[in-house]
Amino acid sequence: MPLVKQIRRRGGLERLAKQHGLRLTRQRRLIFAILESAKTHLNAKQILEQAQRLEPGIDQVTIYRNLGVLKRLGVVDELDLLHLRGDQHYYEARQVRAHSHVACLACGKVFEFYTSAIKTIDRELEKECGFSVSFTRIEIGGQCAACRKSGREAPLPRKGKQAR
Amino acid sequence: MPLVKQIRRRGGLERLAKQHGLRLTRQRRLIFAILESAKTHLNAKQILEQAQRLEPGIDQVTIYRNLGVLKRLGVVDELDLLHLRGDQHYYEARQVRAHSHVACLACGKVFEFYTSAIKTIDRELEKECGFSVSFTRIEIGGQCAACRKSGREAPLPRKGKQAR
DNA sequence: ATGTTATTGCAACTGAGTTGCAACAACAGA
DNA sequence: TCTGTTGTTGCAACTCAGTTGCAATAACAT
Known part of the structure; x- marks a missing residue:
């Protein structure tokens, strides 16, 4: 199974944020960083758990709201992976x-x-x-x-x- | 936009039912018929509403359970259509x-x-x-x-x- | 430093989809 | 056609992913 190294758009978040009047909060950076470095596809709960290790107070609404923003910006994709493990949704940083x-x-x-x-x-x-x-x-x-x-x-x- | 006429596997439900020890109840036939004749992609609620016109007592659990069965049999596909209208799931009879x-x-x-x-x-x-x-x-x-x-x-x- | 306003966290909520269970009905065999 | 087995249905109660309203907070431009 040939796995090609992932190539990602880098440093685009700052530009996009300015473009759309978004603020780069610690939470938003963190969520994006988690998705960028993820080796597998993560669902919202898994992203929350990872985020809470670095930012214990972070709430699930912040995860959902930021996933929404990042999706709308086109830097994150939402997948269902054929519903193989239930109706979960999975997220990944969009690759080139x-x-x-x-x-x-x-x-x-x-x-x-x-x-x-x-x-x-x-x-x-x-x-x-x-x-x-x-x-x-x-x-x-x-x-x-x-x-x-x-x-x-x-x-x-x-x-x-x-x-x- | 070229729309090719839909070609579907016909009469396969009886065979599949026998093969898997499933029973062809009125409700199951109805749900499958609705999906086969659908001109657009339907979500569970829309399927329920259509079904209730012919079978007023039919419950949503029956819809969900049968969608599950039909999916497992591979005669129905579950889609999210890119989440354009929220997190709804849509269903369609599988085509050849x-x-x-x-x-x-x-x-x-x-x-x-x-x-x-x-x-x-x-x-x-x-x-x-x-x-x-x-x-x-x-x-x-x-x-x-x-x-x-x-x-x-x-x-x-x-x-x-x-x-x- | 300061004002504006996007964003956060909390708590309460929404609604799609699920579960347990008793009653029912499809279907095979007599 | 009758009968027993068991897959299926409908109901009610439930689960839980995701959302909403709102006051407090913190980016960021000036």
């Missing part, structure tokens, strides 16, 4: 290169996959429909190589509540 | 051909877009990663031709709660 999220339905692992086909779709939409693409989200479900080898199947008719 | 959901951030319209590039991605994942794809979900945000013409922009730094 668009990528797909590939989830194994058998073992639950989520990979990132980079392909030029994403650009192809964007170009087609532009040419065929006159649609100007701002961002693309691709989520793919299936069975990873390891699970195919070991014969591990997706527990298809899954029952009951998924882990929250 | 995979397609992308293209949403205009300015006017909120959602289109379906068919492209062979989806197959390209699936093939690449198979060849490069040994990953076997079951389904692909593509959601694209941007500006549609009409909004570009009329100069309508996405209300980017959007504030407050979105319509629920």
Whole structure:
């Protein structure tokens, strides 16, 4: 599974903040820093827990409000990762290169996959429909190589509540 | 905007039900029929309202439980449509051909877009990663031709709660 | 240093989705 | 067609992610 090193827009937060009349509070910087350095996709609760280690008084509303702001600015993306683990939403700092999220339905692992086909779709939409693409989200479900080898199947008719 | 006629797997529900020991209740048939004939993407509440017209006593738990079953069977997909209208989830009967959901951030319209590039991605994942794809979900945000013409922009730094 | 105002934290709230359980009904076998 | 098994339904109570109103606080421009 080829994992390309992540490339991110740097130092854009200050510029964007000034542009939109936003203030760079300690809390806002912290939340953005957590997302930028995250190695996995985090949900709101996990972001809160990480933030509270450095900023014990921080409240969950501050997390939600800032996730909202960062989403609107386009520096953070909200994902559902195919609802594999319930109805959670996950967040990641937006990277320069668009990528797909590939989830194994058998073992639950989520990979990132980079392909030029994403650009192809964007170009087609532009040419065929006159649609100007701002961002693309691709989520793919299936069975990873390891699970195919070991014969591990997706527990298809899954029952009951998924882990929250 | 080229809208390809929808092609769906027909008559598969009976087979699947037998296969998995499920019963084809009136309610289950109704919910599936609503999704199959839907011209737009529906959320749970809208499905409930439609169902109650034909089956006044039907409860929302029945909707949720059946959406769960139909999802697990792979005949219904759950989408968030980029959270354009809040954190709602939308449902659609799975079609034979995979397609992308293209949403205009300015006017909120959602289109379906068919492209062979989806197959390209699936093939690449198979060849490069040994990953076997079951389904692909593509959601694209941007500006549609009409909004570009009329100069309508996405209300980017959007504030407050979105319509629920 | 000072005023303006975006932002924070608290507490109370909203609403989508879930759970337990008794009554019901689909369906297979007689 | 009748009958037993058991998957499914509807109800009521619940859970919990995310939101709202508001007073106190703190960025940041001047």
